Amino acid sequence: MKPSNKEPRKLQLSYFLNNDVIFLAKDLLGKVLFTQIDGKITAGVIVETEAYFGVQDKASHAYGGRRTDRTEILYSQGGISYVYLCYGIHHLFNIVSSVEGEPHAVLIRAVEPLIGKNIMELRRNMSADKAAISSGPGSAAKALGIDRSFNRKDLNGDEIWVEDHGLRYADNEITAVPRVGVAYAQEDALLPWRFFIKGNKYVSKPNKI
DNA sequence: AAACGGATTGGCT
């Protein structure tokens, strides 16, 4: 990753309205995800994502136009969060994208600790130098203090938001591979919609090339 | 009303 002298810029609503969730999943690599909880700010560079392509994606919770109390939020206008509990233990954080009625989302699978590392270390009870602190969707969310109370949050508020710090990656610095844990999605399980930054130690283990 | 199972993790063998 290359440093940049650009001023950090909070991503605005228009960014999240993009209807190309594959592009967004890739473009979010290098963006910085912030949370503020009781005045404590933590942030991490997004280094791994997965795209979930709405009604036509068998791996998506909204596949086939499925609407339940849980998935309803996916149909909202982009720019809000979708957090759900997985395996009864882990909170998985997604960025809802596209326009109202199109249930696209990007799962944040790993971040590299950037700000408030000491707070993340307390939340995870391990050193920020250990990759496991924020590697994998459940760990990344926990390091940032994201739980179910973060569901349906506006991503342009003061509790959770995303900034562009000018980090840019060339195509050859990004790997695209099939998504993790979606074998049930049949042919859609093979789509290369998981993106990560090559060589970054905070990228989660499964399928690492 | 009851049973099922998951976009995972970490501890133990």
Next chain:
DNA sequence: GCCAATCCGTTTC
């Protein structure tokens, strides 16, 4: 490498 942990939305009886 294997497998238990642990909740609740969703499906099924």
